Amino acid sequence: MIKTIGFGIGLVRFANAACTSGDGLEGVCRTRRECARIGGTGSGRCVNGIAVCCVVQKYCGDVTTSNSTYFANPNFPNLYNGGTICTFTIRKLSDDICQARIDFIAFTLAQPDANGLCATDGLTITGGASTVPTICGDNAGQHIYVDFNGNSTIQLNIFTGIAANSRVWNFKVSQIGCDCPTRAPSGCLMYYTTLMGTVRSFNYGTTGNAAMTRQLANQNYGVCIAMQPGYCSINWAQTAGDLYSFTVTGDSPTAVTTGTAGTNAVIGALCTTDFVVIPNPTFTGATPGAANVDRFCGNAFQPLTTNSKPFVLTVVNDANEVGDIGNRGFSLDFTQQRCNNVPVIG
Structure with missing residues (x-):
């Protein structure tokens, strides 16, 4: 304007x-x-x-009608003791706004319980076009997209228990126009537009959790990568240097520390509770994978390439983490690959 x-x-x-x-x-x-x-x-x-x-900074109980607004805990950057429900409402600027992007600049709530449930603290979001899973734990640096779906408002609710925890949050909220090129496709909770990057599950971390799992239960969402001009396929691999960068099902501490790379990978019909879905993969590791599989779980991830478009990774976790000890979720690196004999634009 x-x-x-x-x-x-x-x-x-x-x-x-x-x-x-x-x-x-x-x-x-x-x-x-x-x-x-x-x-x-x-x-x-x-x-x-x-x-x-x-800069517009908002707190519990506030409503924003401005773009590029921050929503923080009371007395941020000081820690928040909790014991209440904190609500924040995003009201869209105009009728040509279709989506909100929420960047978690700071985000630390209580860890999930032994079943992977956000029992003490959690973030819930209502009013969007699709269900957003309840999120807790450590999620600084993550982001989500939420469609307004004909509604004029989206509401963020943070519930916190009375027990002392190191709670802190500060979210940046951006409103995205219906015709904006940065708008995420429908069904994409996360959306990346770079040639390479790292996708992490919510509450992924390099340290363990006293409750024996960092992985959150009841998760079902899509992660999308914008295909760039001149690029036709995408590679996926575990984040290097981290033994726990794919610990999705099973007893992770034992499997990861005693196995060798790739031997704890599970694919296909054996993945029934917690897994990621990547369509039409071609395996690039030393051990060929089975044909016509798209589910991946276990305690390791076999590198793969797919030319299935659009580039989408789907996350599915069931209602509890019983029997899954020490899981931290996943951290996967992606790299888009150029088309054969097609010049790259830009």
Whole structure:
């Protein structure tokens, strides 16, 4: 949106462009008066000093109708003791807004119980087009997309127990237009647009959990990778240097520490409780995999390539983690591969 403001030297026009505040948060260039009207704080100047970088920070019970809004725990960055339900409402800016992206800048709640359930703390989201799983534990750096689905609001609810925990959160909320090229395809809870990157399950971590599992129960969602021009297939492999980067089913501590790479991988019909789905794979490891399989579980992941489009990985976890000791979920690296004899654009 273009703003016009008056000065003694005449009118000055400027766009509500993105900016970075003095404390590193992302904001929008606005006049000081407009920033105050929407409940924001001006931190640093932009547009040659005639506007401020307006950051909107919200807390429990608040509603946002502004783009690029932050939702944090009370007294952030201090820890939150809990014992209450904290709600935050995203109200879409206009009728041409179709989606919200929520970036977990900071996100630490209580770990799940021994069954993988978010019994003490958790984040739930209502009002979206599809069901968002309950999320708890450590999820800083993750993100999700939620469609408005004809509704005007999406509500975030964080419930916390009364026990002392190191709780802290700060989410960045961005609203995405229906015709925006960064809008995630329908059914994609996570969406990546890079040629290479890392996808992690919720609450994935390199340290264990006293309750014996980091993996969350009751998960069913899609992870999508935007296919770039000139690229026709995608490689998937465990994140290097981490023995636990694929521990999805079974007794992970025993299987991982006593096995060799790839020998604990389970595929196909044997994966019935917790698994990831990657369509039409071709295996690139030393040991060929069975044909016509798309489910992967166990305590290791065999590297593979797929040219099935769109590029999608689906996560499925059942209602509990009974019998799955020490699982941390997965951390998988992806790399898009160029098409044969097709020039790359850009």
